[in-house]
Amino acid sequence: MALNAPPPHLNNMMEKEELCSFALSIATNSSLLMVLKAIIELDIIGIINRAGPEAHISPAQIAAQLPTKDPDATASMLDRMLRVLANNSILSCSLRALPNDGPIERLYGLAPICQFFTKPEDFGPMVLLCQDKIYASIWHHLKDAVLDGDSAFKKAHGMTVFEYLGTDMRFSKVFNDAMSNYSTITMKKMLQNYNGFDGLSTLVDVGGGTGQTLNMIIAKYPTIRGVNFDLPHVIKDAPKYDDHGKVIVCDYILAMESENSYSTRVASNLDICMLAYCGGGKDRTEQEFEALAKGAGFQSFRVVCSAYDLKVMEFLKKN
Ligand SMILES: C[S@@+](CC[C@H](N)C(=O)[O-])C[C@H]1O[C@@H](n2cnc3c(N)ncnc32)[C@H](O)[C@@H]1O
Known part of the structure; x- marks a missing residue:
């Protein structure tokens, strides 16, 4: 569009x-x-x-x-x-x-x-990722992926996107640059709007990429000890940030919007990227996120605030 x-x-x-x-x-x-x-x-x-x-x-x-x-x-x-x-x-x-x-x-x-x-809030690396020949080529396989129920990325490259990233260092850098620039923009906003990291002792960032998100949180909450959990080829290239001493845990995920707006387009565009690149990955509505939280044994779920189009959600073990 x-x-x-x-x-x-x-x-x-x-x-x-x-x-x-x-x-x-x-x-x-x-x-x-x-x-x-x-x-x-x-x-x-x-x-x-x-x-x-x-x-x-x-x-x-x-x-x-x-x-x-x-x-x-x-x-x-x-x-x-x-x-x-x-x-x-x-x-x-x-x-x-x-x-x-x-x-x-x-x-x-x-x-x-x-x-x-323009730096420091730059979606340019995201443009370069989405139009990269490795990513762009998969869209030609979307029709067949729909009919076979497979991921378009796997059809194009014979493996999942995260397996592929371990084999192509040029593309891995393009991917990680896009992710860390995106995280810089959204985390800056999130840290203005959300105070749920306050008082945490440990934070594990699951799929934390090259650690930009964790680094920004720990820069604001230096008593937290962060653990960046990602695949070996990503951690290998992650810059070394100062260890600020303690530990942190947090969770925030993209939600689907339903009104006519740029937010709605962002959510559905990102959802279709999940569909094409990751096969099983998808964005979820608030109700689906709540069902996911409750199904995994969390007693309470709430959407706390927004950071641009990103929703910050908390899954709590106890009410
Ligand atoms: C969409 S990226 C998110 C990047 C990161 N949050 C950031 O802000 O830069 C998803 C991340 O999940 C990681 N990942 C995928 N499968 C994984 C697995 N099985 N175990 C650990 N990390 C994984 C990928 O390597 C990638 O860095």
Whole structure:
């Protein structure tokens, strides 16, 4: 779906001509994420950002900062790629008339969403992961996976995603970078909204990746001792963080939303990633999470707060 598509409930109010354009924009939309991937690889958002707050710069000014063999051709291609991003509210665009009645050129600046495509809150590594050839290739197997009840990843690569990650160090780095950047964004918010780590002595992060989540929690609660539990090939590459002395335990999981919103799209997009990449993995509704908690013998379950689209839930052994 186009990033700036109207919510589905507005569709029945659209005229047929508008619906036709909407349908064709969806049919041709796969280029958007591949353009965004190339723009991130070329560090174009960084180049515009470094031009200063509110800066709008031309494709030629951007091309001048790239190791290009043909600056004019590069500027012309960039202009067309950046226009795609501007039409999807990822960049802003303004017009400037060149001197002596010259043609009008487009200048590009950062739209508000770019605060999440620049460090330290950067979903760029998630774009690189989701469009990586190892991930992208699995979607061609989704139809057969649906009919066989198998995971598309296994059909494409002959093993589960976590087995595969142990065999391909390049892709493993792409995966771990995406996960730790995602965790940095969500944990920063979670630590503002949630105080349930207070008073814990031990925290085990199950599937904790390279340890970014645990490190952020322990930086705020230094008396907790953290245990990062993950697969050997992940722990091998995890940076060594200071051991702050004690131990922590916590649990938070993605929930499904039901209204028409970006949150709903995020939840269903992530759920479909689970379906395609992990086979058995899925996101759950609040009721399903509660049933999971109770089925596993926890006496009480509650959704405590949110960190962006992530819900913080507590499964308690006693009421
Ligand atoms: C979606 S990633 C989460 C990454 C991490 N929470 C972070 O914020 O960076 C899932 C993690 O589960 C780990 N994992 C998968 N199967 C596992 C298993 N059987 N035992 C331990 N960890 C596992 C993977 O290696 C991966 O790091």
